[in-house]
Structure formats: C-alpha cells, structure tokens
Amino acid sequence: xxxxLGGALRTLRYxxxxxVSCRLxxxxxxxRCVHEDxxxxxxxxxxxxxxxxxxxxxxxxxxxVYRVMNSEGEMTEKSEDPxxxxxxxxxxxxxxxxxxxxxxxxxxxxxxxxxxxxxxNFGEEATHIGSASALHPEDMVFGQYREAGVLxxxxxxxxxxxxxxxxxxxxxxxxxxMPVHYGSQDLHFVTISSPLATQMPQASGAAYAFKRAQNGxxxxxxFGEGAASEGDAHAAFNFxxxxxxxxxxxxRNNGYAISTPTSDQYRGDGIASRGSxxxxxxxxxxxxxxxxxxxxxxxxREICVSHNRPVLIEAMTYRIGHHxxxxxxxxxxxxGEVVKFDTNNPIGRLRSYMVKQGWWNDDQENEWKEExxxxxxxxFAKAEKRxxxxxxxxxxxxYEEIPPHLQKQxxxxxxxxxxxxxxxxxxxxxxWSEH
Amino acid sequence: MAAPAKTMLRRFRRTGVLKExxxxxxxxxxxxxxxxxxxxxxxxxYGDTTxxxxxxxxxxxxxxxxxxxxxxxLFGEDVAFGGVFRCSNELKNKHGKCGDxxxxxxxxxxxxxxxxxxxxVGGATAIAEIQFADYIFPAxxxxxxEAAKFRYRSGNLFDCGKLTIxxxxxxxxxxxxxxxxxxxxxxxxxxxxxxxxxxxPYQAKGLLLSCIRDPNPCVFFEPKILYRGAIEEVPTKDxxxxxxxxxxxxxxxxxxxxxxxxxxxxxAVLEGNDVTLVxxxxxxxxxxEVAKIAQEKLGVSCEVIDLRTILPWDSDTICKSVVKTGRxxxxxxxxxxxxxxxxxxxxxQSECFLNLESPIERVCGYDTPFPHVFEPFYIPxxxxxxxxxxxxxxx
Numbered sequence: 001x002x003x004x005l006g007g008a009l010r011t012l013r014y015x016x017x018x019x020v021s022c023r024l025x026x027x028x029x030x031x032r033c034v035h036e037d038x039x040x041x042x043x044x045x046x047x048x049x050x051x052x053x054x055x056x057x058x059x060x061x062x063x064x065v066y067r068v069m070n071s072e073g074e075m076t077e078k079s080e081d082p083x084x085x086x087x088x089x090x091x092x093x094x095x096x097x098x099x100x101x102x103x104x105x106x107x108x109x110x111x112x113x114x115x116x117x118x119x120x121n122f123g124e125e126a127t128h129i130g131s132a133s134a135l136h137p138e139d140m141v142f143g144q145y146r147e148a149g150v151l152x153x154x155x156x157x158x159x160x161x162x163x164x165x166x167x168x169x170x171x172x173x174x175x176x177x178m179p180v181h182y183g184s185q186d187l188h189f190v191t192i193s194s195p196l197a198t199q200m201p202q203a204s205g206a207a208y209a210f211k212r213a214q215n216g217x218x219x220x221x222x223f224g225e226g227a228a229s230e231g232d233a234h235a236a237f238n239f240x241x242x243x244x245x246x247x248x249x250x251x252r253n254n255g256y257a258i259s260t261p262t263s264d265q266y267r268g269d270g271i272a273s274r275g276s277x278x279x280x281x282x283x284x285x286x287x288x289x290x291x292x293x294x295x296x297x298x299x300x301r302e303i304c305v306s307h308n309r310p311v312l313i314e315a316m317t318y319r320i321g322h323h324x325x326x327x328x329x330x331x332x333x334x335x336g337e338v339v340k341f342d343t344n345n346p347i348g349r350l351r352s353y354m355v356k357q358g359w360w361n362d363d364q365e366n367e368w369k370e371e372x373x374x375x376x377x378x379x380f381a382k383a384e385k386r387x388x389x390x391x392x393x394x395x396x397x398x399y400e401e402i403p404p405h406l407q408k409q410x411x412x413x414x415x416x417x418x419x420x421x422x423x424x425x426x427x428x429x430x431x432w433s434e435h
Numbered sequence: 436m437a438a439p440a441k442t443m444l445r446r447f448r449r450t451g452v453l454k455e456x457x458x459x460x461x462x463x464x465x466x467x468x469x470x471x472x473x474x475x476x477x478x479x480x481y482g483d484t485t486x487x488x489x490x491x492x493x494x495x496x497x498x499x500x501x502x503x504x505x506x507x508x509l510f511g512e513d514v515a516f517g518g519v520f521r522c523s524n525e526l527k528n529k530h531g532k533c534g535d536x537x538x539x540x541x542x543x544x545x546x547x548x549x550x551x552x553x554x555x556v557g558g559a560t561a562i563a564e565i566q567f568a569d570y571i572f573p574a575x576x577x578x579x580x581e582a583a584k585f586r587y588r589s590g591n592l593f594d595c596g597k598l599t600i601x602x603x604x605x606x607x608x609x610x611x612x613x614x615x616x617x618x619x620x621x622x623x624x625x626x627x628x629x630x631x632x633x634x635x636p637y638q639a640k641g642l643l644l645s646c647i648r649d650p651n652p653c654v655f656f657e658p659k660i661l662y663r664g665a666i667e668e669v670p671t672k673d674x675x676x677x678x679x680x681x682x683x684x685x686x687x688x689x690x691x692x693x694x695x696x697x698x699x700x701x702x703a704v705l706e707g708n709d710v711t712l713v714x715x716x717x718x719x720x721x722x723x724e725v726a727k728i729a730q731e732k733l734g735v736s737c738e739v740i741d742l743r744t745i746l747p748w749d750s751d752t753i754c755k756s757v758v759k760t761g762r763x764x765x766x767x768x769x770x771x772x773x774x775x776x777x778x779x780x781x782x783x784q785s786e787c788f789l790n791l792e793s794p795i796e797r798v799c800g801y802d803t804p805f806p807h808v809f810e811p812f813y814i815p816x817x818x819x820x821x822x823x824x825x826x827x828x829x830x
Contacts, residue, residue: 140557171590172592173588173590173592174590174591176587176588177588181588183593185592185593190589190593191588191589191590191592193581193584193588195576195580195581198576198577198580198581200549201546201549201550201553202549202550202552202553202556203553204546204550205549205550205553205555205557205561206554206556208550208553208554208559209556209558209559211535212508212535213558213559231545231573232545232549232576232577234543235541235545235549238541238546239540239541239543239546239550243540396591397586397590398587398626398627399627399629399651400586400594400651403747404747404751405747405748406626
C-alpha cells in the first residue's frame, strides 16, 4: 500500500517537473494539469521565458547562398555535383544562349519600333534553365514575365515566342496581350499576366488540385523580389503551408523592382527569411549557378510530391538589362555595378565549366552564336510578315460563348467598318470572318 | 444554483412570461422585415419536393455537387464546421475521408479567390465562399484582372470557368456598413464573369447549380435576409435554371409552363399592363407587394420581373415588357449612382424610346454608406416604390 502510494507520488512529481501538456497525461484524471511549465495557448508551441528579450533579425546571420560551382566554373564541392550528362549540359547552354540572342534581337527591334514592348532576361538565364531542367515536363508553371527560359527549355519555339510579340495570326494568344505574355497549354506554362503576384495564390490552388488528383505532379511559381511585397504573396505562402500544397515558390531576387532597390523593398533577410515564418522549407541559392539552381529545384520537387509540402527557393541574381524597353536603368544605378555582374554572368560561368570538361571550344562558340542569331532573324522575318488576327477575335473568349450583347457589339463594329474601312488599318489584319 | 434557475425558467415558459418578454425585445431591437416573402412553386415536372429555407437549399445544392463531381471542393473562412450561416453544415463529414473537400482557408479574401482560380485551372470544380459580400473587395483584383480575363488573355488556352464564388449579400435589418452591402454593380462592369442573384430557395438551387456547371467564372450573391425567412418547396432532384434569363411573371408562363404561382404573383400578372417593375433578390418580394398595393390602391397593374442574372443580363425580356407597358421602375438596395438600374434604364431608353410614356424611375438606396439605426429610412421599401409608381402613371 505504502509502496504503491510512494510510486504514485514519484510519478506525480515526475510528471509535474516534465514539460508535458494536459493532453498527454489526460488518461489519468487525478494528475491532470497539476502543474504546467509549458504555455497552453492554442496559437503557438513554445516555452515560457522569464527574460524580456525582443527577437532582433539584425543579430542573426543571413541565410547562406548555396552554390555548387564557383565563378570560374569549377565544381567546388564534388559531392554536390549533379553529374548532368554532356548532352543535357549542352542543351542547357544552348537554351541559355539562344534566349540571350533572341533577347538582343527583340530588344533592338523594339528600339526600332517594330514591336511595341519587350523585356529581356539578361543575367537570369540560369534561374530559368536550372529550375526547368529539374522539373517534370508536365509540372505546371506559373510565371511572372521574366521566365522565358523555362519555355525555351520545354520546347517553345522561336516562332512561337516572336509570333506572340507580334500578336500575329500564329500567336496562340490571338494577339490580345502585350509582348512577352507567353503561355502554352501543351507545355503546361500558364499564360503570363501583368498584375504582379496574382499568379502566386493561384499556383497554391492548382497545387491543391494536383494533390487531390494524386497525379504525382507539382506546381512551380516564379516571381520577383518586388512582387513578393504584394498581399497576394502573403496569401500564397500561407495558403500553401496551411493547406499542404505541393508547390515550389521560386523567387528571382535580382536586386531591383524597376528602379526600386531591395533596400526600399524590404528590411528583413531577403525573401527566404520569410519562409520559416509560414512554416515552409526554405533555401537560398546562387541564381547564377545553373547547377545549384538545378539541385535545389530537384530536391524541392521531391519534397513537394512526396510530402505535399510547399518549398520556397530564393535565387540570388542580378538584373543585368533594363527593367523593360520602357525603362532606362542608368537613371537609378551605376554602370560599374552592371558591368561587375555582367562579367560574371551565368552563361559565362557555364561556358567555363564546359570548356574545362572539354565539351566546348571557341570554334563551337562562334559557330553557335552565328547559327542562333540566324535562327532568330529567320523567325523574326517570318513573324513580321504575318497579318494580325481577324478583328472578330476581339470579341471571342470573353466568355466561353458569345453572349447576345457582345454579338450585338461585334455586329456594330462590322457595320461601322463597312462604312469607314479607310480609317482603319484593316489591310494588316485577316479579313473579317465570323468563324 | 443551476437547478432553481432551470425551474424558474420552466415556470416562466409555462406562464408565457418569456414569450411576452421576447416580443418586447424584438420590438426594441429588431423591426419587422421590410418585405413579405412570396414563395415560389416549382413546376411539377421537377418531381418530388421538400420544404427548405434558403440555407437548406444552398446546402442541398452543395451536397449534390460534392456527391456527383469528385473534383468539387468547397472552401472559405469557417466553412469546415458548417459556415457562419450553416450553408455547408455536415458537408465536411459527409464527403471525402480526408476532409480535403470541405475545408477552412486562412482569413484572406484575395487568397480565397486566387486559390479558387488556381483550383479551376488545375482541373477542379472550385466553390469559394466569401463570408460577406462586403468583404469581397480585397479579392477584387483577382476577380476583375484575373478570373474574368483568364480565358480571353490566353486565347482560350487556359480558363477558370469551374470557379464559383458564393457570398451573402444585402440588407439584413441591422447589418450596418459591412454586413449589408449589395456590390453587384461593381461586378457588372467586369466582362468575363457572370453575376447571379436568386430570390428564394427554389431559384437558388437551380441558379447555383447552373453557376457551378457554367464554363465561366460566376459570382453568386445570396440575399442573407432570406436565409431562414424564405421557405418553400424545392425539388429534391438535380435541376438547373438558365442564366442570363430574367423571369417574367406572365400570364402565358402560368398557362403554358404550368406554373402555379402564388396569389399575389398571379394577380399582378393577370391584371398587369401599366408598369414594368424590375428587381432582383429580396427586392423582388418588395416589388410583388408593391404590385399588389398598386392594384388595390391605385388600380394600376404591374408586371414584375426578376432579373436573376446581373451579367450578362437579359435586356430582351425587359424591353419586351416595357414595349407593352410603356413605363419602367427599377429598384435595388444598392446605392443609386451607377447602380445597375442605371444600366437597365439607359438600355431601355435606347431600345424602347418610342414606347416610353414617362421617364424611367429608379428607386434605390441613397448614395451613402449603409447605416445602422437608419436602415428603415435607407432601404427602397414598398412605400418608396409605390411613390415611384405614382410618379410614373401621373406623368
């Protein structure tokens, strides 16, 4: 009897000194909630502290930048070498440089007034190719606008890019959006829209649908560090985490949102530091190192599809080009800064790696440069000659069907044009046809 | 302590003390509804019916959708436990073992709508709930720039047609600024979405099922004052009512479609030729009562039209009626300036200029925020509508 009592007392003492919650000892009502040294608030899980101390983010070391290959294209940590075969590496390089050639030519063509608008990808090619190469081709992509390399990797043709920029009859978007607002159903690349960050919570939703469909796919969502300031970014992260969505948030932190430097954009440790606040697995990577980007994306994909958890990747890079053709970045940043990053760009780094492997030489480089330029020019010439789509396309796809009031408005334009054709550029458009 | 209190309560109840008390309380804190609900009678072809209020009809529709469409999900703030208005009651436990079909979202309207768009793009039927229409504005960007333009901007490569946004709207007696709004006109200016408002349980089930199955994103406003107050027979089977079609309460409908309309509706129709009255949601019931009073007091017969779909709206039905009556009154709870009545008035004026015998009358909420204690003075009630009719016929 006494021994039993002693045992019970010992148990009681043990339990009261252990940081356990009510629920854990709930099976024994007599000892329930005898003493608690853990907070029981439903909103958090942590300990009490009797020392007044604010968390100071400035006292914490920044999240490190993961890299695989140094600036000279040498694999610094052999164990991290993704060991990508020569053919794939050559495709990576060719896609990055082809994108670069297309950017140069389309940028110039806008300067000549041949297309209305353009945005280059200079300096960020590795973030596109490195991540795209680590995904399954059917993983759904939601982008911002500076991710053309992802499409390039998946097989979007030069014709398709340039037709969109021209808004001609061959543009699958039917000429309705500004240039660089690409989309492809076949390549699972959701059509780009201008409003920033709107795609982010949408990506979480699509990922939830994929999880329920158990199709083994994930969703990747690209955005810039500026877009991450939008409310939609907050919604996206929080929804993805609480609803366990298999989505990779891929932030391109290139230092600027148009003219706004990151010092005016945020005060914390970049975007990556926000990840754990939402309960997301997070990593920061050297965005100019295509292999590092490949590695983190591959791992993130694995986490998404196996554990239904979102992952945040922040790729540190630098926007070498202007924001867009409507922007002159010399107004707000020094040339030296741009040159510094341009001399250490992701394309050059991959080339150094390939040369070291004996997979690439100057002759191949020159030959490819010429060939890629020629390919772009040919596509460009073809796209420029094509007509714009039929003006009836202005009225279609607003709804799945054309409602009566829109049909009326379409008819009224038709009638108007029949009387005023000479006042409109109709010769540049396909002839009016209702079908 | 507890036992005597209980006994006392029981005694009060028996003697009717509480009953009297509650009467007094209701006089002090609430007023009688500003309308009398006119029940709808579904056509006999829809088969068996059950008495349902609006909440039950919505619940039944969602239940049916979850049962028949395995991709369908239902989400929003507090949806999992049944919803603050009980529209999703029991649905979480009934459908799907993982609880992943009826679930709570974090408290973020922009997130809810965007998440719904993403679900739809990802192949799911997404039914999003915004707790009050007053709180839909944080999602305005996602609705107008994204949902509405998804199909158009992609050349029909992608769309979010499988998205439906449900939200309670309208006056409720004491909702003040942020539990009373009728924001349909903001949404009527957005090409690419459909905007629908039912006037009762039977309409709600048919129209909501249409919205859910429509290949375009829809915003479905539920007049919350009808949630419990509107009770009628609702078919138990699956049926849809067409969108973009106003319902005219007309003699020929009564005869050809076998509608057994309630007395006041039939009266308004059988004797109606002088004025067309257009409204939607709760306001239809106000107008039905107005029609009855106008008949009795003024000898004026009215044709009452329930617009049902705000966008794209059925101008043909309304113009046809105005061609017959020559006079139009549009009434809505939302504020006057740029309310949807303005669009109707402008269109009718342009289409029926030669038939109009008086200026079109708009009886709407005032151009103020929706007030708390002044609600009885704010709303476009039957007496204001009746004055409008007098103006029309005496012009």
